[in-house]
Amino acid sequence: MGEIKHILLAKFTDDTTPEEIESLIKGYANLVSLVPTMKSFHWGKDVSKENLHQGFTHVFESTFDSTEGIAEYVAHPDHVEFSNILLPKLEKVIVVDYKPTAVHL
16 A cells, blocks of 8 residues: 555643653654554644644654554554553544655656
8 A cells, every 4th residue: 555644643732841742743753663663753733824733733743554554553552552552631622644646746
């Protein structure tokens, strides 16, 4: 099937401190070393001038080899444990999985 991207858009709760956010990001990034099907992790904060973010402030992108790899990641005990820490700190969340497709002109 090829590479699959797992995107999580997040808005942290107002009471989540910058230090907690930094710790959560490190914990998320650490999943790459714990979950064999997770190939890479990138993150960033919204910098758009269009103001269409609907309150979402952070983007987290993970790469997998297949949708089955994402299913294994979702069920992995380390992911489940981390999710139980992360999700209560999120006011809003959207998750999208997609297969990147290049445009050939």
